[in-house]
Amino acid sequence: MAESEQDRRERRWRLALGGEDEQLSDGDQRLSAALTMLYGEGRDGDNDKKNMHVGQGYSRPKVSKWMGDIRAFFPAPVVQVVQKDAFERLGLKEMLMEPEFLQAVEANVDLVATLISLRNVMPDKIKDSARDVIANVVAELVARLDQKTSEALRGAVDRSKRTNRPRFADIDWPRTIQKNLHTYQPDQRTVIPERLVGFMRKQRRIVDLDEVILCVDQSGSMGTSVVYASIFSAVMASLPVVKTKLICYDTEVVDWTDDLADPVDVLFGVQLGGGNDTNKALQYCEDRIAQPTKAHLVLISDLYEGPGAPEMVSRLAKLKDMGVNVVVLLALSDEGRPSYDAAVAEKIAANGTPVFACTPDQFPDLMAAALRRDDIHSWAARSDIKLASGN
Numbered sequence: 079m080a081e082s083e084q085d086r087r088e089r090r091w092r093l094a095l096g097g098e099d100e101q102l103s104d105g106d107q108r109l110s111a112a113l114t115m116l117y118g119e120g121r122d123g124d125n126d127k128k129n130m131h132v133g134q135g136y137s138r139p140k141v142s143k144w145m146g147d148i149r150a151f152f153p154a155p156v157v158q159v160v161q162k163d164a165f166e167r168l169g170l171k172e173m174l175m176e177p178e179f180l181q182a183v184e185a186n187v188d189l190v191a192t193l194i195s196l197r198n199v200m201p202d203k204i205k206d207s208a209r210d211v212i213a214n215v216v217a218e219l220v221a222r223l224d225q226k227t228s229e230a231l232r233g234a235v236d237r238s239k240r241t242n243r244p245r246f247a248d249i250d251w252p253r254t255i256q257k258n259l260h261t262y263q264p265d266q267r268t269v270i271p272e273r274l275v276g277f278m279r280k281q282r283r284i285v286d287l288d289e290v291i292l293c294v295d296q297s298g299s300m301g302t303s304v305v306y307a308s309i310f311s312a313v314m315a316s317l318p319v320v321k322t323k324l325i326c327y328d329t330e331v332v333d334w335t336d337d338l339a340d341p342v343d344v345l346f347g348v349q350l351g352g353g354n355d356t357n358k359a360l361q362y363c364e365d366r367i368a369q370p371t372k373a374h375l376v377l378i379s380d381l382y383e384g385p386g387a388p389e390m391v392s393r394l395a396k397l398k399d400m401g402v403n404v405v406v407l408l409a410l411s412d413e414g415r416p417s418y419d420a421a422v423a424e425k426i427a428a429n430g431t432p433v434f435a436c437t438p439d440q441f442p443d444l445m446a447a448a449l450r451r452d453d454i455h456s457w458a459a460r461s462d463i464k465l466a467s468g469n
Contacts, residue, residue, distance in 0.1 A: 150299035191301025230442035295379035297354040312341040327359035357389040370401040423466035433466035
C-alpha cells in the first residue's frame with residue numbers, strides 16, 4: 079500500500095524528533111540513529127572530540143557503519159554536507175589528523191570504503207596515510223584471494239582431453255586413484271600411483287579468450303562491493319586465461335580496465351555515493367562486447383534504480399538474448415545479506431537471469447562456473463545460496 083501524505087508527515091516528525099520509535103521501520107530507525115549520532119541533543123564539539131578518540135566513546139566499527147548508513151540514505155550532495163559536519167562536530171578530522179589513529183585502527187574493507195568516501199573532504203596531509211592503509215588492506219586481500227581465483231579460473235583447461243603427464247595442478251585425482259587401486263598399500267593405507275591422469279590445457283589465442291565484465295554500481299551503500307570487485311578485477315586481469323574489464327558507474331560511467339594493474343589507484347578514483355544509471359552503464363558494456371557468446375557480464379548492484387528500472391531490466395534481458403552470460407550480484411561482501419529492491423530483482427529473475435548475493439570466498443567458484451557455462455542456478459543451490467525468485 080502506498081504511503082499517504084499524512085503517513086509521510088508523521089514519519090518526518092518522528093525522524094525530526096529523533097530517539098527510538100517502535101513505529102519506525104528498521105530502515106528509518108537506522109536513519110534516525112545515524113542523524114541522532116551527529117545532530118542529537120547533547121552533541122557538542124568538545125565532548126564529541128573526547129568521545130571519538132581511539133579507544134574511547136564510539137568504536138571504530140560504529141563509525142564505519144555510521145558512514146555506510148549516511149551513504150545509503152542520502153544523495154551525494156547531502157552526504158558531502160553531513161560528512162563535513164561530522165568532521166567538525168564529531169572530531170573525525172582530528173582523528174584522521176592523528177597518525178596513531180590510522181596506524182592503530184583495525185583496517186578492513188569497511189574502513190577502506192569509508193576512507194574512499196571521505197577522500198574529497200580529507201585533509202591533504204593525511205591522504206598519503208590513508209592511501210597506505212588502503213594499500214595494506216588491498217595487499218592482504220589479494221594474498222587471500224589470488225591463489226583461489228587463479229586456480230578456479232585456470233579451469234580454462236580443456237577437461238575433455240586427458241594426458242598422462244599432467245601438471246600437478248591439473249591432476250584428476252579421482253581418476254588417478256581409480257586407475258591405481260591395484261597399488262594400494264594396506265600398511266600405509268595409501269595408493270602409490272604408477273600412472274597419473276590429468277587434464278590437458280587448452281592453448282588459446284587472445285582473440286579466443288572469454289571476456290569477463292564486472293559492472294559495478296558505486297552508489298549508496300555499495301562501498302565494500304566496489305572494493306572487492308576492484309580487487310578481483312585486478313587479480314583476473316593478471317591471468318592469461320580471460321580478458322577482464324571493470325566498469326564502475328553512478329550517473330556517469332568510468333572504465334577502469336586500463337588501470338587494473340594498480341587496484342589502489344582504482345579505489346582512490348572511485349566516487350562512492352550519488353545516484354545511478356544502470357541502463358547507461360549496461361549500454362556502455364554492450365557496445366564493447368565483440369563476441370556475445372564468449373562474454374560474461376556480472377552486474378553488481380542493489381537494484382535501487384527508481385524510474386529507470388524498466389529500462390535496466392529490458393537491457394539485461396537483451397544482453398541475455400544476445401548470448402551474453404549474465405549474472406546479477408546484489409552484493410559482493412563478507413556479510414552476504416544485502417538490502418536491495420526485491421521487486422526489481424524478481425523481474426530480472428523472471429527472465430532466467432540468476433540474481434543473488436555472493437561472498438568473496440564464493441566468487442572465484444562462481445566465475446569458474448560461469449566460464450564453463452554451467453547452470454548458475456544449480457551452482458548456487460549446491461553452494462547453499464538463496465536466489466531471488468522470479469515466480
